[in-house]
Every structure is written in structure tokens, then in C-alpha cells.
Amino acid sequence: MENAVLIHGGAGTPSHMSSILEDILKNIKLENNALNMAINPVISMEDNPFFNAGTGSVPRMDGSIQMDAAVMSGKEFGSVICIENVKNPVLVARDVMIRSPHIMLSGDGATEFAREMGYEYYNPETEAGMERLKKFRGEVAKNGLPDKFKFLEKKSGDTVGAVARIDGNFAAAVSTGGSFPMLRGRVGDSPIIGAGIYAGEKGAVVATGIGEEIARNILSYRIYSEIGKERLETIVKREVDSFTVSCGIIAITGDEYISYSNTTMAYAYREF
């Protein structure tokens, strides 16, 4: 069983972006620890403004930027929900897991915890994100908001995630600015255990796409719980193909891996 890491750049990312992800994996520091091997590429993607995670996260409708991130390894889990003004939410999620008695921290509490852990103030806003908001506000001014805030045209994209297998141990990490457009305080699937992320002794799974629908289906745990009963490819394709909104999965087990999406999705895989 080789050590391996598999990463994605979000449901909706053009497949040609896979070359950025391949470069990230080519240059990544190889570690003998599944958790670090899942977190390290996510940090690189959070720092790349192209991705909707960390720097480059999409703004909420009020212009604020709130980010979600999670990590899972073995039976341990940590996540941050709607955290603000930190550079790498995935590192704060890791600290929730290994340095706090909790599994999830949200809002101001998550941001305050980050400061206590030594993470300095950082503004993840980008020009592209603010332009997108400006355009949306222009459309709302012209046509009004979609009925009942249902946001039927909600778009996912460029969220990032990773799964790793090191010496037979599994870990997963995910980070996102959310799906656009969304209200301040909205929470998607990514920081919810079993929804956007799950890892255990059989493997690791990370989801991307429209978080509300993924969470309603507890998608990552559903896939995880089927591991070993059928081929991984069969399980993942069946689950993803049942979605009518954008949805993608990366998953790894002892002897299989898959990246699959009902839309475009950049990904990269490396064994070592």
C-alpha cells in the first residue's frame, strides 16, 4: 500500500487548472503523517487567490468574508465555521482538533480562538471577489432578489480539499469561502462532520459542490459507510450522479482512489 495524496480545486473548477494542483503536489513537503499530508496542500491552495478558500474566498452578500474549514483523521475531528480575518482557516481547524477540547468553533469564537493560538489578523479579500459582489449587487438592484432567498442560481466552485493515506492511516482536509451568493452566517457542508468530510480506518472522503444539498444527504459519511461493500468508483459515481446540483467527491481507501464530479473539477494525485 503506497502512501498517497489526492487533492481537488472544487466542483466547477476548469479541468485545465489541474496543472496548478499537480505543481502543488510536485513541490509539497512529504511527511510521514496523514493529517499533515492532507493539510499541507490545502494551505498552498488557500494561499493561491485563484481558489475560493483562504485568500480569494468569495464575499457574503454584506461584503464580509467568512470561511469554513475542517480536518479529520482517525476518530478526531476539528472545524471552524464562519471564521474571519485569518490566513489559513485549515490550520485553525487543526488546532480546534488537537489543541482544544471541542470539535467545532464558529463565528467570533472561532476567530478569537485563532488569535489565542497565535494567528494574526489577515484580510483574505481579493479584487476578483469584490468585483463579483459588485456585479451581483447590480443585478439585484435591477431585478430584485430571487424568490425567498432561495438562490436557485447558486454557484459552487474553487473550494479546496485533500485526502491522504500514509502508512495505512487516513486523513482529510477541506477549506472554503462558501458558495456564492450567500447570507452572512450561512454554513455549508464543508465544516460539518459526515457532510463535507469524513475519515476513518477504511479511508477518507471530501465533498465539494452546493453545500446545502450535500449536507442534506450526509454525503461524505454515506460514501464512507459503503467502502468495502463495492468498488469505490461504483459507490462514488452512484452517489454523485444522484445530485441535480453541482457535486464532486475525492476519496481514498486502502487500495483505491477516485476524483469524480458531475461538473468539471480540477484534481491531482501523487503516490510516494
Ligand code: ASP
Ligand atoms: N461545498 C461548499 C459550500 O457549499 C462550496 C464548494 O464546494 O464549492 O460551502
